[in-house]
Amino acid sequence: MYFTVLLALFLVALPINYAEEEDIRIGIIGGGIGGTSTAYYLKSLFGDGCHIDLFESERVGGRLANINIDGYDYEAGGSIIHPKNKYMVEFAEKFGFKQSASLDGKMALYGPSGIILETSSWNFVTMAKFFWRYGMDIWNIGSFLKENFLDKFGKIYDIQEEGLAFTTVEDLLKSMDESLVNYTKISIQDLMIEKGFSERFINELVMGALRTNYGQTTNVHAFVGAVSLAGVEKGLWSVKGGNYQIPERLLKKSGANLIKAKVTHVILQKESESVSYEVQYQNAEDGKSNSREYDIVIVATPLKELEDHIKFEDFPNPIPSSYTDFHRTIALFVQGTPNYTAYGFENAENFPQSILTTDENIFWNSYGQHTPVSQKKHLNKNSDKDGDQEDNTVSKIFLNKVPTEDQVHYLFKSRKDLRLVNWLAYPEYAPKMDLPPFVLYDQLYYVNAIESAASAMEMSVIGGRNVANLAYNHWNNILDKVDEFSIKKDSKSDKSEL
Numbered sequence: 001m002y003f004t005v006l007l008a009l010f011l012v013a014l015p016i017n018y019a020e021e022e023d024i025r026i027g028i029i030g031g032g033i034g035g036t037s038t039a040y041y042l043k044s045l046f047g048d049g050c051h052i053d054l055f056e057s058e059r060v061g062g063r064l065a066n067i068n069i070d071g072y073d074y075e076a077g078g079s080i081i082h083p084k085n086k087y088m089v090e091f092a093e094k095f096g097f098k099q100s101a102s103l104d105g106k107m108a109l110y111g112p113s114g115i116i117l118e119t120s121s122w123n124f125v126t127m128a129k130f131f132w133r134y135g136m137d138i139w140n141i142g143s144f145l146k147e148n149f150l151d152k153f154g155k156i157y158d159i160q161e162e163g164l165a166f167t168t169v170e171d172l173l174k175s176m177d178e179s180l181v182n183y184t185k186i187s188i189q190d191l192m193i194e195k196g197f198s199e200r201f202i203n204e205l206v207m208g209a210l211r212t213n214y215g216q217t218t219n220v221h222a223f224v225g226a227v228s229l230a231g232v233e234k235g236l237w238s239v240k241g242g243n244y245q246i247p248e249r250l251l252k253k254s255g256a257n258l259i260k261a262k263v264t265h266v267i268l269q270k271e272s273e274s275v276s277y278e279v280q281y282q283n284a285e286d287g288k289s290n291s292r293e294y295d296i297v298i299v300a301t302p303l304k305e306l307e308d309h310i311k312f313e314d315f316p317n318p319i320p321s322s323y324t325d326f327h328r329t330i331a332l333f334v335q336g337t338p339n340y341t342a343y344g345f346e347n348a349e350n351f352p353q354s355i356l357t358t359d360e361n362i363f364w365n366s367y368g369q370h371t372p373v374s375q376k377k378h379l380n381k382n383s384d385k386d387g388d389q390e391d392n393t394v395s396k397i398f399l400n401k402v403p404t405e406d407q408v409h410y411l412f413k414s415r416k417d418l419r420l421v422n423w424l425a426y427p428e429y430a431p432k433m434d435l436p437p438f439v440l441y442d443q444l445y446y447v448n449a450i451e452s453a454a455s456a457m458e459m460s461v462i463g464g465r466n467v468a469n470l471a472y473n474h475w476n477n478i479l480d481k482v483d484e485f486s487i488k489k490d491s492k493s494d495k496s497e498l
Contacts, residue, residue, distance in 0.1 A: 023051040027279050027294040029263050032062020034447040034460035035300030036247040039254035041468035052256035055263050057284045060251055061244035069335050069394055069417050072372040076421050078243055078457045083235040085458035086157050092239055095249045100375050102236035105353030109208055112359050115344035137201040149226040152177035156462055163481050165469035169435040169449050172466060175485050187431050188225025189218035208356030212366035215329050215400050220429035227454040242373045260284040266297055268314040275442045296471050300447040323436040326424035332397040336415030365398040426455040438467055
């Protein structure tokens with residue numbers, strides 16, 4: 001009898017685990033840098049308590065991709081990383097990738113009447129030219145970016161490390177500084193005039209940066225304008241071998257299950273207080289239809305790209321197909337000899353590595369000579385003659401429309417190869433444009449909302465970590481870390497870093 005009582009008490013004291021608690025089921029739609037970084041951060045938060053499926057019908061990396069020309073790979077998508085992009089720098093270091101410095105050769109500005117300004121191989125000559133044309137604006141631009149943008153923007157890393165998350169892009173920007181929200185309501189042109197910059201500086205250098213980075217003009221809102229200006233600073237780099245390697249490694253580290261399929265339906269399954277989703281999809285290889293159920297679904301690709309093939313069903317209100325129009329960008333890769341006179345130069349001797357245009361009526365946005373992601377020189381495989389190497393130059397031209405054959409002939413006097421990359425790359429930016437929410441419905445999130453502020457690799461990772469923090473906080477009812485605008489610190493452990 002005594003033994004029976006003890007046994008009964010022992011059984012009561014132990015938790016009864018007839019079956020282990022089921023993992024949280026998470027489905028991510030999109031295998032670009034946004035989707036893979038979301039998976040990475042979700043895994044770090046939920047640990048082994050989650051099962052993640054990532055749907056990608058094409059290649060992991062999304063808009064980070066290489067293109068092969070004559071046996072050499074070149075960056076075809078997102079190609080530059082700023083030295084202050086903390087996440088991308090950390091990923092490269094963590095995964096053992098080497099940095100390739102951006103080409104720091106000669107640059108020229110090209111306007112309706114031809115060349116406006118060209119740099120020199122001598123730094124002091126270049127600075128003299130800039131000061132002569134733009135005065136103190138060329139000196140003040142660095143402090144303008146640092147004080148008005150970079151220092152404020154850098155606060156996001158401490159905020160996200162603390163686990164804070166925001167349901168809207170506006171609140172995420174506000175958490176860094178109220179002025180960053182205001183920058184989405186004014187054009188970069190108006191902001192810089194307000195800060196004392198000359199119209200010449202804005203119409204030439206700022207316009208040139210925007211046309212090469214976003215294919216747009218100084219009428220974009222000031223936040224993305226500042227991101228664009230940071231994208232032409234010194235110290236830019238890329239991952240040796242291709243930037244796509246980072247999302248590939250993020251996916252591997254997350255332990256997510258890659259499903260090579262195109263999602264066709266996201267169907268709300270609602271029972272009393274609980275919410276789940278049925279995701280229907282077609283396998284990329286055989287086209288067969290299938291479905292899976294998830295507790296959390298994360299959309300990590302622009303809704304604009306999904307509107308033709310994915311349906312959100314049984315929601316009380318429609319999920320918008322898009323919050324903004326997207327800008328079409330054409331990247332024209334040509335292996336061959338540029339027509340130097342078309343760009344305002346007589347021959348190859350003084351031809352720069354990059355040319356930025358300053359007028360939206362010029363049919364091409366920018367020109368750049370490119371180096372393979374391996375950083376090896378593109379050599380002629382069929383000849384050892386130095387004279388033949390001119391035809392092996394690989395140039396990338398950004399345009400807003402597919403060029404005609406006549407336009408290609410105008411820009412290049414000979415060519416061995418030509419490739420076009422045509423995609424909806426960024427939103428059409430404008431002051432006071434809609435800033436989409438990160439939350440589309442309960443436990444349904446949208447990483448690419450961040451692109452309404454600016455489209456860039458680092459911005460996508462920030463959006464991914466915000467959504468991961470949101471999903472974790474919502475699931476665990478940690479609501480004091482949702483839309484909270486200050487970091488709570490233990491005063492005893494608070495230390496300042498010098």
